[in-house]
Amino acid sequence: MxxxxxxxxxxxxxxxxxxxxxxxxxxxxxxxxxxxxxxxxxxxxxxxxxxxxxxxxxxxxxxxxxxxxxxxxxxxxxxxxxxxxxxxxxxxxxxxxxxxxxxxxxRKEEIQRIYDDIEMGKRFYFSSLSQDNSIKVPVNGDKFFNKHIAVVGSTGSGKSHTVAKILQEATMIRNQGYEGLNNSHIVLFDLHSEYHQAFPDANYINVNNLVLPYWLMNSEELQELFIDTEANDHNQRNVFKEAVLLNKKRHNPDVNPKFITYDAPFKFNIYEVLTYITNKNNNRKNKENKIVWDDGSGKEFEITSSNVSLMFDSILKPLGTAAGPNFGDFLNFISRMENKLNDERLSFLTKGRAETITFKETLMQFLGYQIPNQGSKSNHNITIIDLSGVPFEVLSITVSLISRIIFEFGYYFKKTFSEGNEKAPIMIVYEEAHKYVPKVQSAKYNSCRISIERIAKEGRKYGVTAMIVSQRPSEISETIFSQCNNFVAMRLTNPEDQNYVKRLLPDNLGPLTDSLPNLKEGDAILLGDAIIMPSLVTIDRCNPFPSSNDILYLEHWKKEWLEVDFKELTESWTK
The missing domain is CATH 2.40.10 (Thrombin, subunit H)
Structure with a gap:
């Protein structure tokens, strides 16, 4: 009955x-x-x-x-x-x-049938139903990765394990008939050096082997690095742009000058740019109101379009007696540039391989392809960019430049090949995204915000999607977060973050979203275009795990006093 x-x-x-x-x-x-x-x-x-x-x-x-x-x-x-x-x-x-x-x-069988209402070849698994772990909850893999993903959760909610599990499954899926790597391409920005343990075979890049040439930077990135962007000094911007453009033309004589722009990725020499600006800062006028220089024998000469290269070669001796245009205006600018170029922490941007690496090698480095005669002997599905050693003042620039390069790879792939970037789609994972694309409008985050917002708004057209990972979603650029179509929402204890996530989700998810502050570790609300229906799920355990940031204070405090090698520590600190 x-x-x-x-x-x-x-x-x-x-x-x-x-x-x-x-x-x-x-x-x-x-x-x-x-x-x-x-x-x-x-x-x-x-x-x-x-x-x-x-x-x-x-x-x-x-x-x-x-x-x-x-x-x-x-x-x-x-x-x-x-x-x-x-x-x-x-x-x-x-x-x-x-x-x-x-x-x-x-009934259990009925619920499983509902979740399985996804074409068999498109099912992608990384979780099970929290109410009953025997019910596996697939997402439509194409819809999941083809649209931007947000993974949010407070510290200790299991966020890193969730990211690791999703990526591990992505690198293991394959059609029958071949062995070796599948065709997944993932770039992961790792702010706290967590993920190398979870992906020991990944293309691992840290500050010691990262090569990110300054000459690939666009105008926003160059100015953020070398110019005091908060000062809003137009003279600095103008002379810097002038020097960079002239130097690009100097080092690329075979390229049509009309293709050489401030943003175009042509090699130039930043040290020569500094010399040019120093000469501009020193210019003086003679009695005829001309800016003249010593040719080395005491005779004066003027700089023209035919000999402007002399401004890059060495510090010239001015012969005039009156101050020329911008005389002395760039002292602080020159000092800032010198400090940046002499900072060993920034050598991955300004020295060594950064001056000799090719555009092609730079692309291959970040996309996991084997570079002939350089380092790795194989290809990699995942490239981990460990940002833990990158100085904070260039963190935003580093993320911006790599993101922009990958986006433009997708753009030119589609433009160059008839099939577009359908055959080699890429996902970029932004761990702790609130640290470098915050909601706050600040000049020092401009370049990064522009790069990632462009991916959020246009990336899907060119086979470049993003996974935004954060413990503070309310602090992320709304333009970026609002473009996400699939959400993995884990425990959020901050009321601002809870309300922010709730505002982005459908109104009829009351029982699910109300549970955000009380979810246990490893549980998540999974919803979006890729899942049959919004669900409370338990994320499957990843293997191997990412390294934990939790320090066992009590366990270590119980041990005998530790003698610290301060000599080694300070040498590492200051080198």
Whole structure:
């Protein structure tokens, strides 16, 4: 006999609203399925005379005592989708016939069938249903990776494990008929040196082997590095642009000058640019109001378009007696440039291989391709860029330049090859994204914000998508976060972050989003275009794990006093 039968009166629907179903249950033990968990978050099936059904999630319940001292359970559930009489599931909708004829717990097999309503070859697994871990929850892999992903969660929520699990699964999927690497291309910005342990075979780049040539920077990045952007000094910007353009033309004589722009990736010599600006700072006028220089023998000469290269070769001796244009204006600018160029911490940008590496080698380095006669002897699915050793003042520039290079790779791939970048799509993972693309408008983050916002808005067209990972989603550029179509939301304890995420999600997810501050480690709300219906899931354990940032204070404090080698430490600190 049906649980809904009037004689039995075990369960009945007493209210149906667009976003809520209210159910009365007389005998909870008879109602629930034996051996299956039944609680807040469980699934219900409310059906009609046509054998169509609403699938609902239990949001809350109250218990009332009746006159005969028996308990009456009042359950409120949120409808999340519609199941037609052929078993096809549609998200949303509330179009069952009136009145509903039956209400019962959704069976495990039925729930699994709903989740499996994704073409077999497109299913991508990395989690299971929290209510029942035997129910695997796939996403549509094409929709998941083809659109930007947000993974958010407070410290200790399991965020790093989630990212590692998703990427590990991505590198293991493959069609039959071949061995070796699949064709996944992933670039991961690792701010705290966590992920090398999870991907020991990855293309691992840290500050010791990172080569990021300054001559690939665009105007925003160059100015952020060498100019005091907060000072808004137009003279500095103008003379710097002038010097860079002239120097690019000097070092690329075979290139049509009209193609050489401030932003174009042509080699130039930043040390020669500094010499040019120093000469500009020293210029003096003679009695005829001309800017003249000593040719080495005491004779004066003027700089023209035909001999402007002399301004790059050496510090010239001025012969005039009166101050020329901008005389002395660039002293602070020159000092800033000298400090940057002499800073050994920035050698990956300004010295050694940064001056000799080719454009091609730079691309191959970040995309995991083997560079002939250089370092790695194989290709790699994942490139980990360990930013932990990168000085904070150039962190934004580093992320900006690499992101822009990868975006433009996708752009020119599509432009160059007829199939576009459909055959080699790339995903960039931005760990702790709030650190370098914050919501706050600051000149020092301009270049990074522009690069990543461009990927967020246009990247999908060129086979470049982003995974935005953060413990403070409310502090991330809204332009970037609002472009995400799939969300993995883990425990968030900060009310601002909770509210920010809730505002981006559908209004009918009350029981799910309200659980954000109370999720256990490894649990997440999974929703978006790629999943059949929003779900509370448990992320499968990754193997191997990323390294933990949790220091076992009590365990180490119990040990004997540690003698620190301060000599080695300070040498490492100052080298």
């Amino acid at each position: 049906s649980l809904f039968d009037i004689d039995e009166k075990i369960a009945k629907v007493v209210s149906v609203l667009p976003n809520k179903i209210k159910i009365e249950i007389k005998n909870i033990e008879l109602f629930k399925v034996e051996s299956e968990k039944f609680s807040v978050g469980s699934y219900l099936r409310v059906s009609d005379s046509d054998d169509c059904a609403l699938i609902c999630i239990i949001e809350n319940y109250t218990i009332q005592k009746e006159e005969n001292s028996e308990s009456l359970y009042i359950i409120e559930a949120v409808p999340i989708g519609f199941l037609d009489n052929e078993g096809n599931f549609t998200r949303g909708g509330n179009n069952i016939a009136i009145p509903p004829t039956d209400v019962e717990p959704a």
